[in-house]
Amino acid sequence: MSSLGEVLYLPRQDIEKLNIPMKDVIRAVEKAFREKAEQRTEAPPKPGIHPRKDAFIHAMPAYIPKMRSAGVKWVSGFPENPKRGLPYISGLLILNNPETGLPICIMDCTWITAKRTGAATAIAAKHLARQDSKILGILGCGVQGRSNLEALIIMCKNLEKVKAYDINEENLQKYVKEMTAKHELKIIPVDLPRKAVENCDVVVTAGPILEHPQPIIETSWFKEGSLACPLDFDSYWKPEAMHSMDKFCTDDHDQLEYYKKLGYFSNIPDAYADLGEIVSGKKPGRENPKERIMCMNLGLAIEDMATAILIYEKAKKSGAGTSLSL
Ligand SMILES: NC(=O)c1ccc[n+]([C@@H]2O[C@H](COP(=O)([O-])OP(=O)(O)OC[C@H]3O[C@@H](n4cnc5c(N)ncnc54)[C@H](O)[C@@H]3O)[C@@H](O)[C@H]2O)c1
CATH class of the missing domain: 3.40.50.720 (NAD(P)-binding Rossmann-like Domain)
Structure with missing residues (x-):
């Protein structure tokens, strides 16, 4: 059977090099919250597994039609990791084509998790x-x-x-x-x-x-x-x-x-x-x-998908990442 197309792989370093400004992340996350308020987003509460004490791995799916962003973040938090020289938070995010469901991008989610959480705090501060x-x-x-x-x-x-x-x-x-x-x-x-x-x-x-x-x-x-x-x-x-x-x-x-x-x-x-x-x-x-x-x-998956689509679009424009066959 022939290949179903390409999926873009974006490791952490490639995402960091895109230098997407925090103000753009804040704008995208705020837009996602406005869409959510109009009930135009889909984001079921995140299920998780807990392989170690105080540790989690969460599945966070969301779809924001207005941003044409659909996908899932699979993110872990392991409190013992810093002692091993590893980050507390790590994981991957998959973006899907909302027309066909086919995956279009697999990216590291560390940068996203850091930035979108800061952005959500800033949005709270703007109003509160x-x-x-x-x-x-x-x-x-x-x-x-x-x-x-x-x-x-x-x-x-x-x-x-x-x-x-x-x-x-x-x-x-x-x-x-x-x-x-x-x-x-x-x-x-x-x-x-x-x-x-x-x-x-x-x-x-x-x-x-x-x-x-x-x-x-x-x-x-x-x-x-x-x-x-x-x-x-x-x-x-x-x-x-x-x-x-x-x-x-x-x-x-x-x-x-x-x-x-x-x-x-x-x-x-x-x-x-x-x-x-x-x-x-x-x-x-x-x-x-x-x-x-x-x-x-x-922490909400719409925040992740609002940020992930910014990354994907900028990466496509600048030729960042590695194409993999499906
Ligand atoms: N709500 C959200 O959307 C969201 C998103 C991402 C992370 N988080 C949470 O944010 C927290 C921090 O995550 P991170 O990625 O910055 O972790 P991190 O490991 O990078 O930093 C945690 C810091 O807290 C310090 N620390 C540990 N116990 C402390 C205490 N009692 N008082 C003060 N400092 C203490 C550690 O020394 C470390 O410097 C975690 O609980 C994480 O689960 C929440």
């Missing part, structure tokens, strides 16, 4: 943070600590200072050095989680997701008028701190409910809105400068 936010707290100075900072600098024009905390001193110092060289902001290392929360206008927690969380962030640490963006589910924030929020948002109601059924989130508030509802104006975002708001994004 105070416009005059100046101080950002980052807890967990790894891949997400970097990409979330990159995205928030674009969205929060008045940012002046970052207070950074990491449980690992070496990671913290590396982060401070790299981020100081890269961005025109004061990056201040702090020695206690509390110091990266207190007096901050936006707080991002990006430590590990734990099956049995032992959260430490208390209600009193989080000041009036601030925005909290936990990427590590409920691992860092105490239940009472989450319940004290004026608004608790998420990226997708269905996915949050699905996770609850799996046994996660035994004690979190009901979600006021998801990002699609907020981005599309169906529900108001921040309504006054005093509100304390949390947006717990769990």
